[in-house]
Amino acid sequence: MIWILVIVFILGLVLRFPIAFALGLACLSYLVVKGVPLIIVPMKMYSGIDVFVLLSVPGFILAGNLMNQGGLTEKIIKFCNHLLGHIRGGLSLVNIGASMLFAGISGTAISDTASMGSIMIPAMKKEGYDTDFSCAVTAASSTIGPIIPPSVPMIIAATLSGLSVGKLFLAGALPGLLLGVGLMFTAYFISKRKKYPKHKRSSLRDVAGSFVDTFWSLLMTFIILYGIVGGIFTPTEASIIAVVYAMIIGKFVYKKLNLKNTQVIVLDSMKTSASLMVLVGFANLFGYILITEQIPQEISKEILGFSDNKYVVLLLINMLLIVVGTFMETIAALLILFPILLKVAVAVDVDPIHFAVIAVLNLIIGLTTPPVGVCLFVASSIGKISIGAVSKAGLPFLLVSFLVLILVTLFPSLSLALPNLFID
Template identity: 65%
Template sequence: MILLLFIVFILLLLIGVPIAFALGLSSFVYLIFSDLPLIVIPQKMYAGIDVFVLLAIPGFILAGNLMNASGITGRIINFCNAILGHVRGGLGLANVGASMLFGGISGTAIADTASIGAVMIPAMEKEGYDKEFSCAVTASSSTLGPIIPPSLPMIIAATLTGLSVGKLFVAGIIPGILLGVGLMGITYVISAKRNYPKKKRVSTIQMAKSFYQAFWAIMMTVLILFGIIGGVFTPTEASIAAVVYAMVIGLFVYRELKLTMIPRIILESAKTTASLMVLVGFANLFAWIMTVEEIPQMIANGLLGITENKFMILFLINLLLLFVGAFMETIAALLILFPVLLGVVMHVGVDPIQFAIIMVVNLVIGLTTPPVGICLFVASSIGKISLEKISRAGLPFLLISLLVLFLVTYVPEISLYLPGLFYD
């Protein structure tokens, strides 16, 4: 019967059914043919979303949307441009820098690609950058969003296993910075080789002005992160504080957010949250069926049957996750595989916080790899170029991402140093 579950799931994905409904429909077919009561569907769906920490998700989504409507994207880009624009390939570097700052607000890669890409891709093309390079930089740097806190995938990971959201947020800081610096490095190398333009260095006054304009946006990340680390907020309370902060800044400081815009923003945030919760609910049902069929034990026994060497286990899991990430949406893959694989790595002595970061980095790489790299699709639609061209241009950035993944996998302190510093 488990074979039927996977066959139906894969067929639904191949014909283009959204992954949430593919999970739900394949689970429904399994239950019908297994003579299990259909009451299991609402029971397991509700159990999947009846977790207090998940309340942080709508808060962070709403806060991010409020800040986006407040003109934050342009201010962050201007600030990064003021600092990096005079370097060869400065607009590309500013693109990556803006993603690092924006990632601390949105928590998602798709929002990063859409918001920053809409501004930066046309601007880079106008300045003389190749279109495919501009799109590749934007798509690749957008993967910083789910790594640098706040991060929706990390909230999901904490929900599934009872790990501390605060620890996961802090654990993502160094890997996120490392990936950002690596992407900046390859951007500079390519820009210097192709002689991409650089702008005139701005004055200290102009730089200070751009920092002031972006300051309140940057402080939102500080509020969230240090509020959680300092024990002032729970993650859920931090998300609500972020909403209040975003409204105050948007209405009274930046003054680009209008009261008439708020109902539409709330509705959009509710739609995004609802689609995510449906995915969480159906994924929990799917995962329950896998547990009933003892698939986690089979995977664990299979991996441990090959080797019990920690480094080889992590290598095999990385290969599996990179493959899955190329075909499946990040949060869906996390919901299904994280609890399964966590037991395996803990058996060989891997810290669960480190493995959560490994998992997130693995799966966000899939956002920029065909055939289902959603960030590639968003960037290619903005730049109006083929997926093939942007994928080819993104290969150097993919190699940097894989290098960072290797370091995060085999150097535990990259993920564990800051959590140990703040929490132990």
């Protein structure tokens, strides 16, 4: 009977239904054929979204959109350009550096690709960078967003597992920085080989001035992280504080927000949040069906039957998540697979916080993996170039991402050092 669920879900994806609808239709088909009373649909959907920490997701989405439209992106790019523009291939480093800073505000890879790409890809093309390289750098660097806190996928992982949001935020910091530095070195060596341009070194006055302009937006990340980790406020309260802070900075400091564009931002954020909550609701129904059919137990049995070695199990899970991440959006994949695979990982003595970072990192790498990585499509559409060309140019960055994934998998301290240091 479970094959009805799988076939309808895959058919919905092939027909390009929104993934929430494909998931909902698959669940409905299964329940009808199985003869289960349909009252279970609203009950399970409501129980899926009736989680306090999920209230933080709309808040962080709105705060990120307010800061982005309020002039944050341009300020961050200007600061990074003064700091890194004098190095060979400086704009590619600026692209990555800006994504690392923007990650603390956005929290999602696709929004980073769209926001940074719309500015950086045309600028890089204008200065003589190859279009495929410009798009590849933008797509690759956007994967830092869901790792460096605050991170929407980390909030979802915490919701699904009961783990501490503060610990997950801290756990993603070092892997995110490691990924960013690795991408920077790769971009530098490619730029040096292709003799991409560099700018004149900026004066300390210019660097300091641009930092002051950027400081107020970066302060929000510190407030959010310190407040959650320090126990001053909950993630949900932090998201509302972030919204109020973003509105004040956008209105009175950067002076880019007004009543008209704020209304548009709020409406767009509502649409994004609503679609995400519908997905969470259907995913909970999907999970209920899987548990009813004892699918998690079967998957766990098969993986552990193959090997009970921790690293072999993590290798198998990594391979599965990379493939899934290539074809499925990060949040949807987390909702469906994370609770199942977490039980398998815990069974072989993998720390849940460590595994959450591994899972999120896997799935965001999938966003830049050919042939259907979503960030590749966004970047290629901005650069007006084929997805194949962007995929080829992005292979060196993809290899670095895989290397970081291997390091994070093999060395738990990369994920656990900060949570263990700051949170008992």
